[in-house]
Amino acid sequence: MGDQKAFKTLDDLVDCKGKKILLRGDLNVPTHDGKISDTTRLERLAPTIQELVKKGAKVIVCSHFARPKGKVVPEMSLRPVGEALASVLKLPVAFADNCIGPDAQKAVDAMKDGDVLLLENTRFHAGEEKNDPTLSQDLASLADIYVDDAFSAAHRAHASTEGVTRYLPSFAGRLMENELNALGRALENPKRPVGAIVGGSKISTKLDLLSNMIAKVDVLVIGGAMANTFLAAQGVKVGKSLQEAEMHDTAREIMAKAKEKGCKILLPVDVVVAAELKNDPATKIVDVNAVPDDQMILDVGPKTVEVLNKALTELKTLVWNGPLGAFEFTPFDKATNAVAQEAAKLTKAGKLESVAGGGDTVSALKHAGVIHDMSYVSTAGGAFLEWLEGKALPGIIALTTLARETIPL
Ligand code: 3PG
Numbered sequence: 001m002g003d004q005k006a007f008k009t010l011d012d013l014v015d016c017k018g019k020k021i022l023l024r025g026d027l028n029v030p031t032h033d034g035k036i037s038d039t040t041r042l043e044r045l046a047p048t049i050q051e052l053v054k055k056g057a058k059v060i061v062c063s064h065f066a067r068p069k070g071k072v073v074p075e076m077s078l079r080p081v082g083e084a085l086a087s088v089l090k091l092p093v094a095f096a097d098n099c100i101g102p103d104a105q106k107a108v109d110a111m112k113d114g115d116v117l118l119l120e121n122t123r124f125h126a127g128e129e130k131n132d133p134t135l136s137q138d139l140a141s142l143a144d145i146y147v148d149d150a151f152s153a154a155h156r157a158h159a160s161t162e163g164v165t166r167y168l169p170s171f172a173g174r175l176m177e178n179e180l181n182a183l184g185r186a187l188e189n190p191k192r193p194v195g196a197i198v199g200g201s202k203i204s205t206k207l208d209l210l211s212n213m214i215a216k217v218d219v220l221v222i223g224g225a226m227a228n229t230f231l232a233a234q235g236v237k238v239g240k241s242l243q244e245a246e247m248h249d250t251a252r253e254i255m256a257k258a259k260e261k262g263c264k265i266l267l268p269v270d271v272v273v274a275a276e277l278k279n280d281p282a283t284k285i286v287d288v289n290a291v292p293d294d295q296m297i298l299d300v301g302p303k304t305v306e307v308l309n310k311a312l313t314e315l316k317t318l319v320w321n322g323p324l325g326a327f328e329f330t331p332f333d334k335a336t337n338a339v340a341q342e343a344a345k346l347t348k349a350g351k352l353e354s355v356a357g358g359g360d361t362v363s364a365l366k367h368a369g370v371i372h373d374m375s376y377v378s379t380a381g382g383a384f385l386e387w388l389e390g391k392a393l394p395g396i397i398a399l400t401t402l403a404r405e406t407i408p409l
């Protein structure tokens, strides 16, 4: 995929005036105390909707929201998200209480060219997660064309992401297109040398990711609590630090394989330690071999930041997933901020292509104030991880199988 465009986009959808377009977005926005806490996903979806509205299409938006598990859960209704979408778009957004059936059909029948309608949560139907062809057909029957703009849900082979592409001519929306192009530039055909920063707490959840990274990148920076396990596996005493004792063999295997494949692994050379994880505890910066028994590693130290920032200047491409330290607490955000700011500076100077993604990573980069300075920041969580693992995403396969015949309903 990537730049050679193995999928159809809105450019291929020239004449869609009056056409009914089923647009799969990812309106699964984060909430806090029942209120929408971040509208980034809506802002990212807006250009596709605006473009289709401008072309005079009838835009029927569908999405999942949270995990109602096939039942109608009123707290998981998309209605309030529709209101938020309307204010992002500065356009009225109608709402249908069901994504299929008479409610949906009536709402679609009432649409005029250029109107936007949001359908209720697709996961209120058990068929969504089961990829039930009946649900796919019922969704497809509402529209003439399908546009998928939900990269962040593309790791799910569900009725509204995968199944539906069998019944309607299918296109990638602008967000999906940008995401696929950016990801392609980062790992499929990157400018070398390419480096990855992988942080997070557990090796056990990122094994496939690490294996795929060492095969693809020239430099792999390991940060977060995951680095503690790598250090401990080499006999470094990590005190009270979070680590996975049962993963030491695995960590050593990963290091041996990286060596074989010519991938240089960078681990911390100095660290910031404290007795507790909280805001502003007493901290010390110590050499990685001098972690006190009663302390834990909560960030990488200034010497490590220097090493990493120097390594960045030698890269042409950077993929970032996971913070370097416990950035939610001060001052353990320091290294992540410093390295993120360096990556942003190099990106702005045109020297680095930087692609980042994953829930924590987005918050960490936002916190560092560089979210708009990276080449591309994906709002995908699970889908971004599976892509880093080298897995084929069902929603993407469905869009890129251009030879696929549309089955008449
Ligand atoms: C996400 O937020 O990662 C996507 O919307 C997918 O949601 P899910 O993990 O509930 O399938």
Ligand code: MG
Binding pocket: 381, 382
């Ligand atoms: Mg998820």
